[in-house]
Amino acid sequence: MSEDPDASAIAPSPSGRLLCGGCAPHDACRLGVEIADARDDVVRFEVVCPRSWHGGPGVAHGGWTAAVFDDVLSVVALRVEPRLVTKSLAVSYLRPVPVERPVQVLARIDRHVGRQWEVSAEMTLAGTALATGRAELRTRHPHHFARHEAWLARQTLSPNGSHAES
Numbered sequence: 001m002s003e004d005p006d007a008s009a010i011a012p013s014p015s016g017r018l019l020c021g022g023c024a025p026h027d028a029c030r031l032g033v034e035i036a037d038a039r040d041d042v043v044r045f046e047v048v049c050p051r052s053w054h055g056g057p058g059v060a061h062g063g064w065t066a067a068v069f070d071d072v073l074s075v076v077a078l079r080v081e082p083r084l085v086t087k088s089l090a091v092s093y094l095r096p097v098p099v100e101r102p103v104q105v106l107a108r109i110d111r112h113v114g115r116q117w118e119v120s121a122e123m124t125l126a127g128t129a130l131a132t133g134r135a136e137l138r139t140r141h142p143h144h145f146a147r148h149e150a151w152l153a154r155q156t157l158s159p160n161g162s163h164a165e166s
């Protein structure tokens with residue numbers, strides 16, 4: 001790879017959105033997440049689950065809900081620290097989330113010490129909680145991606161398709 005992978009950081013897209021690497025070329029969040037309001041350690045999001053992410057009839061797949069929490073919980077800290085990874089993510093599914101219906105998500109930084117961040121969020125519809133999420137984030141080490149690439153390069157693919165350290 002010619003570019004330094006560790007130089008990568010989330011920067012606003014041409015339309016001013018914060019987007020992950022997969023969504024940046026589309027200049028739109030494919031999960032349906034939009035920032036509505038941001039102040040201090042709290043960010044409010046408007047989120048609409050696209051029908052393509054439905055699990056049961058008319059309701060969101062749980063993986064969509066988890067991915068939304070991964071995004072919003074990162075965004076709330078990314079405003080302070082642009083180089084983060086998720087260490088753990090816990091989601092409580094309280095009620096089904098309807099597709100194609102705006103829901104609100106409020107995310108906040110609960111604790112930040114050194115490289116360690118604790119963040120939480122609640123997804124609501126008309127004031128009723130649908131799901132909650134909680135994550136531990138880490139500020140990336142300076143060579144996080146380079147270290148990963150070096151580790152991956154040491155893995156060899158055997159004829160049966162399994163990996164082994166070389």
Ligand SMILES: CCCCCCCCCCCCCCCC(=O)SCCNC(=O)CCNC(=O)[C@H](O)C(C)(C)COP(=O)(O)OP(=O)(O)OC[C@H]1O[C@@H](n2cnc3c(N)ncnc32)[C@H](O)[C@@H]1OP(=O)(O)O
Binds near residue numbers: 029035
């Ligand atoms: C319009 C509005 C739209 C809004 C909406 C858009 C949102 C637009 C923003 C999107 C934002 C998305 C944001 C998603 C954010 C994620 O989802 S990031 C992807 C998921 N997370 C990961 O891949 C992290 C994988 N895990 C790790 O790298 C490591 O476990 C952690 C988390 C760095 C460990 O951190 P730690 O607990 O502080 O421990 P640490 O001492 O650093 O490392 C422990 C051990 O882990 C291993 N390790 C750590 N780092 C590495 C590494 N880089 N390589 C290999 N091994 C490693 C080592 O074995 C290390 O032990 P040592 O060899 O150093 O002794």
